[in-house]
Amino acid sequence: MLILRELSITRGQGTGCHEVHLPHLELASGDMLAVVGPSGCGKSTLLEALGLLLQPRSLKRYALGPNAIDLAAMLQDGDESALARIRSRELGFLLQNGGLLPFLSVRDNIALPRRLLGLTASSERVRHACATLGLEPLLDKRPGELSIGERQRTAFVRAMAHEPRLLLADEPTAALDPQAGERLFALILSLVQELDMAALVVSHDHSLVNQFRLPRLVANLTSGGCRFEPEP
Template identity: 55%
Template sequence: MLHIENLTIRRGPDYRIALPLLSLQRGEVAAITGASGCGKSTLLEMIGLILRPETLDSYRLGDSATALDIADLLHEDRQKALADIRARRLGFVLQTGGLLPFLSVRQNIELPRRMLGLSVASEPVEDAIERLNLAPLLAKKPGQLSIGERQRVSFVRAIAHEPDLLLADEPTAALDPIQARKLFELIIELVRRWRIAALLVTHDWDLVRDCGIRNLVGVPDDKAPKGGTVFHDAA
């Protein structure tokens, strides 16, 4: 469903971040881990079509018969087409949550569907609201929520338009260990149920191991003469 080959970018004049190969199937969840400052969020932004890579051999998104070939769009810097893919095919969970403070929880969740002209009535969305215990919060504004509640709402909003790929940057970083584990496990469960592919940046190696998901680890790149990180599947 997602296939990327030879994706690299420079952060500053010297530091290189590289992803030699990544393939994800529908319903598959992978973590992105590594030392602080190694480029995990930068990698996520490259995969999320926010940053333009320095090199890229292949980037395909979607089922084989209808997969989008995104590499040419990135090479040609076709921003309008890339923005449309981000809106329709990708879902983002930011560290800060990114909820609009002047909208209610319900309105925040419905926003991606409204912007894409989709019906706001969605059985999977209602299922996610129930599973994450958000029903009592739907009329509230983000400022009235706890950090954990905001992160749960942000996750539902990110998948409300049923994207192909979910990208989450430290979705549990501000939570205590018990709440972090609960949210992490719920994200994995719902991603598998909805058959979305997902990449989750996290610093919590124990949580990744305990949940038994795939782990892309950032290690020093020996081929980068002035320093860098290369992301590989953990052995």
């Protein structure tokens, strides 16, 4: 599903320069990997690079999907139209702040990525996710009428609504109470397996990571930044 070799991203300049390095990563369909490490080490930067939102300083290989789409070549060529197509169809991104559009209802926020791809506004899996996360009574409300946790749950359903190949979730349970966080983690894992997706989930909640026995991509601080490596 995903093969990556020698990804490096540099943020800042001079004494404030911070390099994030991921030497190797492979994910198969149905895999869900927890990204763990201290605050400020570069976990969000790593997700942004994997989500094709940042230009890496160096990247030897980045292949996605059963046809091994060559994303490294697209990045190297600066092919923005091709990258935009991949982001809209193959990737699902759940940001820490949710990123919901304030002028759209919950229903329309969730439907947006499907409509942009010419799909029907909803699907059985979207309806199941809304029911599991308690969003059904909120579908006609706007984000400003929701709690932080409700917005985060809505943002997750929007991120998976178009059934992407790769889901990137940045602290999806940070605004949720323990019970809601557990439901969301369980739903992410079940959908990743059901839809043959792969997922990387940044999380500070080690109890949830342990509970669901997720393999980990661990941040190791270096003199110039951070190196991410799979936990042995």
